[in-house]
Amino acid sequence: MIRITIVGLGLIGTSLGMALRSADASESPLGPVEVFGFDRDQRVMKEARGRLAIDRESRTLAEAVRDSNIVVVATPVQAVREVFGQLASLLPAGAVVTDVASTKAEVGAWAASLLPSGIAYVGGHPMAGKEQAGPGAADPDLFKGAVYCLTTSRSTPQPALDAVEALVRTVGAKPYYIDPEEHDAYVAGISHLPLLLSVGLMTITSRSPAWKEMAPLAATGFRDVSRLASGDPAMHRDIMLTNRQGLTRWINDMVGLLLDVREQLEAGDEAAVEDLLRRAKAERDAWLEMKPNMRPGEDAFLNRPEVERPNLLTFRLPNRKR
Amino acid sequence: MIRITIVGLGLIGTSLGMALRSADASESPLGPVEVFGFDRDQRVMKEARGRLAIDRESRTLAEAVRDSNIVVVATPVQAVREVFGQLASLLPAGAVVTDVASTKAEVGAWAASLLPSGIAYVGGHPMAGKEQAGPGAADPDLFKGAVYCLTTSRSTPQPALDAVEALVRTVGAKPYYIDPEEHDAYVAGISHLPLLLSVGLMTITSRSPAWKEMAPLAATGFRDVSRLASGDPAMHRDIMLTNRQGLTRWINDMVGLLLDVREQLEAGDEAAVEDLLRRAKAERDAWLEMKPNMRPGEDAFLNRPEVERPNLLTFRLPNRKR
Numbered sequence: 001m002i003r004i005t006i007v008g009l010g011l012i013g014t015s016l017g018m019a020l021r022s023a024d025a026s027e028s029p030l031g032p033v034e035v036f037g038f039d040r041d042q043r044v045m046k047e048a049r050g051r052l053a054i055d056r057e058s059r060t061l062a063e064a065v066r067d068s069n070i071v072v073v074a075t076p077v078q079a080v081r082e083v084f085g086q087l088a089s090l091l092p093a094g095a096v097v098t099d100v101a102s103t104k105a106e107v108g109a110w111a112a113s114l115l116p117s118g119i120a121y122v123g124g125h126p127m128a129g130k131e132q133a134g135p136g137a138a139d140p141d142l143f144k145g146a147v148y149c150l151t152t153s154r155s156t157p158q159p160a161l162d163a164v165e166a167l168v169r170t171v172g173a174k175p176y177y178i179d180p181e182e183h184d185a186y187v188a189g190i191s192h193l194p195l196l197l198s199v200g201l202m203t204i205t206s207r208s209p210a211w212k213e214m215a216p217l218a219a220t221g222f223r224d225v226s227r228l229a230s231g232d233p234a235m236h237r238d239i240m241l242t243n244r245q246g247l248t249r250w251i252n253d254m255v256g257l258l259l260d261v262r263e264q265l266e267a268g269d270e271a272a273v274e275d276l277l278r279r280a281k282a283e284r285d286a287w288l289e290m291k292p293n294m295r296p297g298e299d300a301f302l303n304r305p306e307v308e309r310p311n312l313l314t315f316r317l318p319n320r321k322r
Numbered sequence: 323m324i325r326i327t328i329v330g331l332g333l334i335g336t337s338l339g340m341a342l343r344s345a346d347a348s349e350s351p352l353g354p355v356e357v358f359g360f361d362r363d364q365r366v367m368k369e370a371r372g373r374l375a376i377d378r379e380s381r382t383l384a385e386a387v388r389d390s391n392i393v394v395v396a397t398p399v400q401a402v403r404e405v406f407g408q409l410a411s412l413l414p415a416g417a418v419v420t421d422v423a424s425t426k427a428e429v430g431a432w433a434a435s436l437l438p439s440g441i442a443y444v445g446g447h448p449m450a451g452k453e454q455a456g457p458g459a460a461d462p463d464l465f466k467g468a469v470y471c472l473t474t475s476r477s478t479p480q481p482a483l484d485a486v487e488a489l490v491r492t493v494g495a496k497p498y499y500i501d502p503e504e505h506d507a508y509v510a511g512i513s514h515l516p517l518l519l520s521v522g523l524m525t526i527t528s529r530s531p532a533w534k535e536m537a538p539l540a541a542t543g544f545r546d547v548s549r550l551a552s553g554d555p556a557m558h559r560d561i562m563l564t565n566r567q568g569l570t571r572w573i574n575d576m577v578g579l580l581l582d583v584r585e586q587l588e589a590g591d592e593a594a595v596e597d598l599l600r601r602a603k604a605e606r607d608a609w610l611e612m613k614p615n616m617r618p619g620e621d622a623f624l625n626r627p628e629v630e631r632p633n634l635l636t637f638r639l640p641n642r643k644r
Contacts, residue, residue: 127541132348147539154636182535188526190540194547196583197519199602204509204575207604213504215609217469218512219449223613225548229606233599239593244587251584253526255577261518262573263564273562277555279519283528284551291545 002033004167005068007061007083009048010232011130012100013074014138016054019171022140029166033034049136062090065138070163072124073099077238080107084114084231093118096160100124100189101240102118104151106178112153120160123151123180126173133232141172148173151180188246193254195236196247198228324355326489327390329359329405331370331553333452334422335396336460337374341493344462353433360386369457379607384412394446395421399560402429406436415440418482422446424472424509426473426502434475442482445473445502447509448495455554463494464585470495473502506546510568515576517558518569520550 004020006013017035023034037054038061039045045057058064065071065087073083080099086200087097097119101107104123111121128146130137148168152161168175178186201222240247264272326342328335337358347354359376360383361367380386387393388408395405402421409419419441423429426445433443450468452459455621470490481591492499500508523544528641562569586594 043411054443054517059559081627094432105348127539129541130541146541149539177536178535183539186532186536189530190536190544191531193527194523194543197437197523197547199599200576200579200583201516201519201604202602202609203598204572204579204600205515206609208511210504210511212514213500214333214508216498217449217471217505217508218613219451219468221451221516221550222512224549225519225611226606226609227546228543229599230610231599231603233596233603236599237583237592237596238410240587241590241592244590248587249378250585251580251587254522255580257522257526258518258573258577261522263571265562265570265573267564268563270559274555274559276525277521277551277553277558280524280528281552281553283526284548285542287524287528287548288552290537292542 001032002163002262003036003067004033004052004070004072005036005038005065006072006074006322007038007064008073008075009037009044009053009135009231010074010076010235011133011135011137012073012142013037013039014048014051014053014128015140015142015213016072016074016134016138017136017172018051019143020167021055022051023170028170030163032168033170036064036068039276040093044135048138051135051138051260052106053135053138059087065090067092068095070096070098070167073097073101075106076232076235077101077103077242086109087119088114088116091115091119091129095244096120096122096163098122098124098164100126101242102239104149104183106242108151108180112150121155122156122227123149124164124168125149125151125183126168127172127191128173131227131230132238133235136322143168144172147176148172149176149178151178151183162203177180184243185246185249188243192243192247194249195228195231196240196251197254198226199236202226202229240255323604324352324485325357326355326394327360327380327387327391328394328396329386330395330397331359331362331366331375331402331456331457332396332398332557333455333459334448334464335359335361335394336370336373336457337464338396338422338493339370340373340460340462341465342489343374343377345492346546350492351584352492355492356574358386358390366457366572373457373460373582375457375460383408384453386477387412387417389414390419392420392489394489395419395423398554398557399423399429399564403432403436406432409441410436413437414443418442418485420444420445420446420486420515420621422448423564424513424561426471428564430473430475432500442479443485444478444482445471445505446490446491447471447485447505449513450495451553453549453552455557456537465490468495469498471498471500471505473505489497498636505564506565507568507571510565511572514561514565514569515572517553518562518573519552519559520548524548524551526606535555621624 006017019032021035037053038058049057073080080101108123126143126148128142165175328339342355342357357376370376371379395402402423406615437443448465448470450464464541487497
């Protein structure tokens with residue numbers, strides 16, 4: 001029996017708990033699991049329990065992580081540092097810590113400096129989400145077919161990697177090993193830039209004096225492009241600030257593109273505008289081809305062979321004497 | 323029996339035909355209708371016929387519009403001008419012309435200069451669409467609950483207005499009368515700016531040297547914000563160029579916002595970033611509240627009382643002697 005503790009029971013933490021607890025233990029690479037949970041907000045913890053995401057609530061972080069094999073830190077990014085600091089003295093040797101934060105370089109540095117050497121760290125980032133926050137929006141199928149980034153260092157012990165990879169597969173996601181700096185540069189473009197464009201669209205239209213007249217005309221295109229603006233502001237603030245370098249590079253690119261288009265419009269350059277639109281369409285169509293999990297069906301791109309169920313006996317089990 | 327001719331059988335034209343032909347004539351404000359169709363592309367016309375969007379194909383535009391009460395021009399914007407020019411000598415006096423183009427000021431000017439005085443023009447723009455083009459993507463329910471902009475001038479005869487409003491209600495949409503210049507300024511912000519942001523996102527990410535590594539990580543947020551980039555390039559080129567003034571204003575606003583955020587990120591100004599995100603979320607949540615047709619349920623915002631079925635006898639029927 002593997003004991004997993006989820007710290008932070010928002011959308012992702014609660015969805016993970018639901019997915020872990022509803023997995024078929026006989027088929028899951030983790031085998032039978034027991035899920036403990038902790039959230040600073042008692043009501044949130046109760047709601048997560050009510051959604052069957054955790055086997056039991058804990059009064060304190062210490063109680064929640066005692067004898068845990070795997071601790072998943074699923075708080076907003078800025079709180080991860082604080083939680084790592086607290087875990088340092090609470091965790092049994094041999095435990096594995098992972099997180100779900102959207103940026104990985106800074107979080108990895110916190111893990112290296114705050115977690116003691118007996119505790120293994122594997123960075124995690126499931127490429128799945130929703131604009132709604134909190135346990136009420138959680139969904140055990142949120143990770144099905146999703147890419148789940150994993151960042152490691154040379155010193156990460158293999159059993160820790162196996163354990164986190166097993167967790168990822170148990171919730172239906174696909175492990176994707178990546179360097180933390182590369183991860184951050186990439187997600188700045190495919191995740192944080194779209195967020196900023198959504199927020200920017202919503203901001204400049206709604207502050208227009210004509211917004212009252214415009215709003216009823218806005219339809220599905222506006223709805224989809226602005227969707228990410230409905231996400232959790234505290235979480236997104238942390239993401240943007242911990243990945244400001246990556247995001248700034250993409251802001252510069254986007255400003256350059258907008259100014260190019262403005263020039264083309266001013267010049268009435270039909271060919272240039274059409275060329276831009278044709279290329280963008282071709283690229284998006286190619287991306288959708290490559291990402292069948294964005295459509296119904298199988299993800300043929302990440303065709304890593306399924307790993308064997310990791311040998312759980314290789315886990316160094318936590319010291320039970322505490 | 324009202325005869326309606328649809329010129330241009332792409333996504334919108336075919337969807338309109340399907341919606342008109344599948345409406346219950348005993349409940350529809352138009353009563354029984356007969357739908358003729360014309361498209362320069364014979365295969366497109368055949369496909370629209372196969373989808374039951376039109377009662378019959380026509381070999382020529384002249385044949386298609388002969389004895390029509392209402393002609394709906396559903397071609398891309400730039401082709402509308404050419405079609406208006408051809409219709410001038412083909413239409414019976416008393417016929418009503420409408421279009422579905424995404425910009426209205428320029429199209430209204432074409433109508434005024436090209437259509438003879440015996441032909442009434444009512445500009446139309448259904449706020450509904452899909453990124454897929456062509457009759458294969460058509461959907462008779464595309465307009466259900468959608469806002470349908472109508473632009474008129476003082477000289478527009480009431481029976482012509484009644485006829486187009488009846489058509490709009492028959493396909494399940496909600497008529498929304500608006501000044502053509504206001505329409506263009508508003509849709510530049512809520513429709514053409516989102517399109518440009520989608521295209522820009524797709525363009526700058528896919529031209530990055532790291533795109534191959536980034537692409538598999540892109541998930542639902544990227545998919546939704548980039549969705550409009552998959553739209554029809556020729557149609558979108560026309561839209562952007564016929565509304566370049568409106569769009570340019572929003573490009574300037576967006577560039578300003580991006581540069582503000584870049585500064586906030588460089589300064590590490592957490593409060594400013596969070597404030598931006600909080601306001602955007604509040605505005606989007608308020609917009610969704612106001613637009614229940616973006617969610618399941620009724621559109622409470624546009625609560626104009628249902629009009630009576632227009633008295634069809636007030637239509638000046640086309641001169642049948644031709």
